[in-house]
Amino acid sequence: MTALSIRNLQKTYANGVVALKGIDLDVEQGDFFALLGSNGAGKSTAIGIICSLVNKSSGSVQVFGHDLDRDPAAVKQCIGLVPQEFNFNQFEPLEEIVANQAGYYGVERGEALRRTEECLRQLDLWDKRREMARELSGGMKRRLMIARALAHQPKLLILDEPTAGVDVEIRHNMWDLLREINQQGTTIILTTHYLEEAERMCRHIGIINQGEIIEHSSLSQFLNKLSAECYELNLREGLSDFVDQSIGGFAVSRLNDLTLQVEVPKEQSLNNLFALLSERGIEIVGMRSAQNRLEQLYMDILANSRRENG
Amino acid sequence: MKRASLNRIAFQTIYIKEVLRFMRIWLQTVVPPAVTTALYFVIFGNLIGERIGEMDGYNYIEFIVPGLILMSVITSSYSNVVSSFYFSKFGHHIEELLVSPVPNWIILMGYICGGVTRGVVVGVLVTGISLLFADINIHSYLLTLTIFVLTSVLFSLAGFINAIYANSFDDISIVPTFVLTPLTYLGGVFYSIQLLPEFWQNLSLANPVLYMVNAFRYGILGVSDINLGVAFAIILLFIVVLAGFSLSLLQRGVGIKS
Numbered sequence: 001m002t003a004l005s006i007r008n009l010q011k012t013y014a015n016g017v018v019a020l021k022g023i024d025l026d027v028e029q030g031d032f033f034a035l036l037g038s039n040g041a042g043k044s045t046a047i048g049i050i051c052s053l054v055n056k057s058s059g060s061v062q063v064f065g066h067d068l069d070r071d072p073a074a075v076k077q078c079i080g081l082v083p084q085e086f087n088f089n090q091f092e093p094l095e096e097i098v099a100n101q102a103g104y105y106g107v108e109r110g111e112a113l114r115r116t117e118e119c120l121r122q123l124d125l126w127d128k129r130r131e132m133a134r135e136l137s138g139g140m141k142r143r144l145m146i147a148r149a150l151a152h153q154p155k156l157l158i159l160d161e162p163t164a165g166v167d168v169e170i171r172h173n174m175w176d177l178l179r180e181i182n183q184q185g186t187t188i189i190l191t192t193h194y195l196e197e198a199e200r201m202c203r204h205i206g207i208i209n210q211g212e213i214i215e216h217s218s219l220s221q222f223l224n225k226l227s228a229e230c231y232e233l234n235l236r237e238g239l240s241d242f243v244d245q246s247i248g249g250f251a252v253s254r255l256n257d258l259t260l261q262v263e264v265p266k267e268q269s270l271n272n273l274f275a276l277l278s279e280r281g282i283e284i285v286g287m288r289s290a291q292n293r294l295e296q297l298y299m300d301i302l303a304n305s306r307r308e309n310g
Numbered sequence: 311m312k313r314a315s316l317n318r319i320a321f322q323t324i325y326i327k328e329v330l331r332f333m334r335i336w337l338q339t340v341v342p343p344a345v346t347t348a349l350y351f352v353i354f355g356n357l358i359g360e361r362i363g364e365m366d367g368y369n370y371i372e373f374i375v376p377g378l379i380l381m382s383v384i385t386s387s388y389s390n391v392v393s394s395f396y397f398s399k400f401g402h403h404i405e406e407l408l409v410s411p412v413p414n415w416i417i418l419m420g421y422i423c424g425g426v427t428r429g430v431v432v433g434v435l436v437t438g439i440s441l442l443f444a445d446i447n448i449h450s451y452l453l454t455l456t457i458f459v460l461t462s463v464l465f466s467l468a469g470f471i472n473a474i475y476a477n478s479f480d481d482i483s484i485v486p487t488f489v490l491t492p493l494t495y496l497g498g499v500f501y502s503i504q505l506l507p508e509f510w511q512n513l514s515l516a517n518p519v520l521y522m523v524n525a526f527r528y529g530i531l532g533v534s535d536i537n538l539g540v541a542f543a544i545i546l547l548f549i550v551v552l553a554g555f556s557l558s559l560l561q562r563g564v565g566i567k568s
Contacts, residue, residue, distance in 0.1 A: 104410035104412050106320060
């Protein structure tokens with residue numbers, strides 16, 4: 001079943017800014033989907049329309065078969081939103097914020113409080129339940145928004161840059177939690193600027209640029225488009241006199257005495273590279289991807305799109 | 311889940327949240343109108359009122375009691391909804407409601423009932439204080455209570471509309487200062503319009519607060535400058551128009567959606 005189906009969605013704001021130019025998008029049930037795009041590309045507008053925070057100009061949105069125009073309540077009942085900005089009452093205790101949100105979705109108070117405990121424990125916030133939201137750290141506030149979005153057990157969870165500004169440990173914990181939620185059957189749509197996050201978590205991606213979807217495919221299909229990957233090699237001994245050159249089809253450049261950068265074409269294997277370097281007496285002690293693969297492709301596709309649009 | 315059940319639970323949630331909000335800060339929301347009204351009773355009722363003598367057959371302090379109670383109800387209901395709804399817009403937590411399946415009329419009803427509750431709490435407190443200063447026998451409890459609640463609903467709706475259009479904290483104080491206070495003071499709280507020259511009497515009839523104050527005064531004292539039927543018709547008309555307008559604003563997302 002399709003969790004989200006968007007057809008010809010357009011949005012022009014009152015000031016004349018065209019945020020969406022008729023996008024089509026499908027997200028299957030159970031998917032972990034990344035919606036990527038630079039600032040102002042139209043991601044938040046699209047999410048705002050899906051979640052009834054922004055009025056669309058035209059087009060249609062269906063969530064689990066419910067049409068946003070015909071049955072907005074049924075659409076809303078399916079969705080849990082974690083927005084980009086903190087949007088809870090800073091002067092309310094955490095327990096009230098989460099339980100009230102469940103109440104807005106028709107969850108009886110007793111059950112709402114039970115779910116509140118479950119969600120706050122899951123997000124490691126139960127000890128803070130009686131504290132005012134303004135007393136939380138930035139990372140805790142982000143987790144509070146996730147707990148609030150989960151309180152009514154949504155079928156579709158939408159997260160708009162959920163890990164922006166949180167430290168590495170919390171980010172990894174959030175990733176684990178989101179994976180777990182997804183494995184339990186909740187469809188997840190994520191927008192993020194951390195492409196490593198999208199590559200680690202998501203099965204499908206959509207790239208939006210200047211109000212248009214310019215890529216919509218599975219992550220593996222998308223990554224197959226990468227013609228070459230770039231690696232940084234750490235050397236055992238310094239190469240102060242190395243001149244940038246092509247070695248057996250690999251473009252090798254010197255970053256510093258102890259580091260080389262190599263571009264590996266898709267049809268080439270790393271074994272060949274190591275053999276060629278060994279022949280030249282270059283010993284490798286470590287290597288890492290010079291650039292995240294998704295990031296590399298993302299930058300390429302954005303550059304192409306900009307060239308095509310003049 | 312059945313819609314009726316969802317609506318009931320959502321309404322309860324909004325209403326309880328609204329009541330807890332003003333009760334949590336009772337020193338700012340409940341006590342000030344009581345103190346202000348007590349001062350009115352001391353100054354206008356006891357000190358100046360004794361020199362004024364009778365009005366419509368009642369001591370001046372007895373005459374102003376209904377108007378002062380209603381004035382505190384009007385101010386409390388209005389300010390409760392305008393500040394609560396505007397604050398939820400300002401802090402973006404109105405989005406908690408907008409993303410949820412709560413129908414607009416339930417959102418409106420939740421906020422309005424919150425405003426009415428604060429109006430009733432303050433009104434009961436002020437009535438209690440007035441009994442310390444004036445010997446009052448209520449003419450009709452039913453009429454008094456009905457006007458009390460209807461007025462509170464009307465001004466809660468007005469506060470809601472103000473909050474929808476407000477873009478800054480200044481905007482939520484301009485209407486109370488430049489519209490609400492003059493209308494209330496010139497709405498027959500402190501005087502009978504029979505004392506005014508004919509032109510000003512006729513002009514006063516354009517003031518909706520006059521109808522509420524007089525209907526409320528009739529409920530308490532049994533005297534009014536205005537026909538009771540006309541007063542009820544005008545109050546109900548205002549409620550229907552303001553409620554319809556508020557719902558249409560919510561439906562279109564004016565001030566809360568882009």
